[in-house]
Amino acid sequence: MLLIRHLIIGLLFFTYAHTAYAEEALFFNKNKWNVSGYLKLEFAAANNQPTAIEIDDLSLFISGNINRWINPFIEAELYQIPLWQSGEGLQFDDINFIIERLYNDSKLTDATTLRLGKFLAPVSRWNLLHAAPLVWTTSRPLTTKYSFANYISGIHVRHELDVFSGHALEFYWQPYEDFYPKPRSKSRHYQSVYGASWILQDDLDRYLSFNIQHANVKHSNESRTTIGINGMLHHEYFELESELLSTWVNNQPNNINAQDWGGYLQLSVPIPFDLNIISRYEHFEFSHQSQAVDTFLNGLVYRPYSKLSLKLEWQQSWGSLQENKTGLYASVAVMF
Template identity: 30%
Template structure:
């Protein structure tokens, strides 16, 4: 009975994945560097008009979602398939993420956004054993935005905690590597359920975000840190085109102890080069001690859609844990604007529970 159940799950997951990939590829007639437009107004060559109804046509553009006519409702999302092999261990093929965006747009100042995520759906190891490492459904984001002006936007709901840069764009199709820098997920809760005030000043040269969680987390997800109260602020400046610098302060309570985190980050883009770096330091007000970490990542466009990536990371965990140094070397290929194929090798200076040396690859698709 259990085997039948597992087969059904495997079959369902593969069916969903195949459907999404076919939907993406079938709808695509675009060049690799062609920007997919809004399905509501994309030119006829790029959009698939699926049905006509009372609110207009049901239209789909790969990487920009399925728009329900003039209703303002848009469905989209992303998925990723990973293949990983730690040094000395078996290989694993994982259907890691299936995230569905539900958006409501078309209002002058109000928007609604949600991301419903199915995680760890399927894993097949190199011996042919299939199963799930604990599939789960999560409400990753659920919020409403009210834009009073460009200088003030109010967000209410569950959103990604605006610490650094990686956490707020962590989706596999948007980042250069399959693995995630430790400093972007170990020190803080990735989500906040509360209120945020944000905006841009001086023609976008300065951006701010003040946020807080005054209630329990909506649908808390298993993470390294689970915060039940928090407050923080983030400031970004753009001293010149292509360069953005950011700083974050976050105070949060986890397991009845308050922690204080400070972070600095930077991104610089110039032609075929992108450099991104983040540093954070946090300390518990009780007996937990402190930890800190950083990463520095360089991505260089080699050919039209091929990128080389190198990253160095250092992480010094709190307590008696030994500091970790890690290097990731890899490449990314973007065959279409909404698809990214990545391969990388991760080297660590010693074995640790936090990370393993080995090979990582993934195919990620925005749909």
């Protein structure tokens, strides 16, 4: 554990030092290899839970742009590393590791890309951009993660219809089970998944996509069919984003409702001194619970430049309190 502690402290210093060099990532061999990553240090004081500080997560990704056919990408992540807990003191007794993404991109034509390997499911924009420095809040809406397969291990084809607007179609298929699934009891694991995404707009100011996914849950007869819509609007004085999703759940023995469904609306407003006010409301209903959860979040984010953000937020939940616990959350997120 001493080695882990030294490793983490070393990485924290490296992260802090390298972040100062703003945009420039680590390039090797004339832009062919790019090494980057991010770190999130989180403080959580949720109701009826011990106050805790942990690293969740420390991620490293390496991408290569070799030629038209060989463009590998790997993201390896250490996550849920407890550092301190009230009543327990300092802790360096646990560490989790996962290969988040591992794939190769091949350009079949100028407009069509074939991806083979493990990648993020294009169901939710948040899921595609979930790195802590890229999102506005420490806590993640249930809509963006709960009811569908977040990772796909298989094949993905993207066809660009218009490079200027970002108009594109995506199809994917996971024929067998997940590669290197996240070993957490709360996560569902999937046997097979297929889906599609229609991205109507993806530019600097706007994002709009429709998504569909069908997934068979591993070791059960349960299947899940999800449809969703994602949107983002960026303006000089605000950024508005929203996701709506509905998942029909079949053959789940404890079903009370036919589906999980939910959505959130989030507003961020820049104010002076590199501060941003964040406000979010989310409603989510579960197929296996009679009570929905309503969550209201208000927070403040200090982002002096894009790679560094300090977040402080209060989350208030009503209804089912299994998820989205009421409490104070804070985090430091850096990209390097």
